[in-house]
Amino acid sequence: MAGNRTFTMIKPDAVSAGNIGNILAMINKAGFKILAMKLTKLSSENAGKFYAVHSSRPFYGELCDYMSSGPIVAAILEKENAIEDFRKLIGATDPINAAEGTIRKLYANSIAENAVHGSDSDENSQMEGSFFFSQFERF
Numbered sequence: 001m002a003g004n005r006t007f008t009m010i011k012p013d014a015v016s017a018g019n020i021g022n023i024l025a026m027i028n029k030a031g032f033k034i035l036a037m038k039l040t041k042l043s044s045e046n047a048g049k050f051y052a053v054h055s056s057r058p059f060y061g062e063l064c065d066y067m068s069s070g071p072i073v074a075a076i077l078e079k080e081n082a083i084e085d086f087r088k089l090i091g092a093t094d095p096i097n098a099a100e101g102t103i104r105k106l107y108a109n110s111i112a113e114n115a116v117h118g119s120d121s122d123e124n125s126q127m128e129g130s131f132f133f134s135q136f137e138r139f
């Protein structure tokens with residue numbers, strides 16, 4: 001249903017630090033239901049496609065290298081007001097500016113290695129979910 005789904009990734013820094021379980025627990029505790037989930041890895045080509053919207057930004061190369069540097073967890077989440085509520089749960093892009101108790105405040109290393117992704121709109125959530133999951137992999 002429109003407005004009730006978002007797409008997330010637990011990024012390579014958080015996976016390698018052993019924080020998959022902690023982050024999923026926070027996601028569950030905040031009331032999100034997991035509709036699809038997998039441990040996977042982006043090739044640098046696919047990282048480039050996923051983040052094509054940022055291709056003109058100065059950090060694009062660094063972002064693609066980082067996002068393809070190790071395994072990630074990709075997931076589709078469901079909750080009322082999912083996009084906005086999930087952005088609140090993860091906190092600001094730069095952990096220095098993230099509110100206390102948010103995922104990024106607790107687990108992000110830096111503005112670049114910031115532990116999690118969260119979609120910023122219904123349209124992007126649809127596109128991002130479809131990037132990783134076929135209709136047969138969603139519940």
Ligand code: IDP
Nearest residue numbers: 054059062063092093111112113114117118120
């Ligand atoms: P968001 O993830 O909070 O939506 P965006 O501005 O969409 O932030 O940026 C996408 C991702 O690019 C960020 O999550 C972060 O990993 C990376 N990024 C954003 N700004 C910078 C920067 O100034 N330097 C390095 N990496 C950045």
Ligand code: MG
Nearest residue numbers: 117118119120
């Ligand atoms: Mg964004």
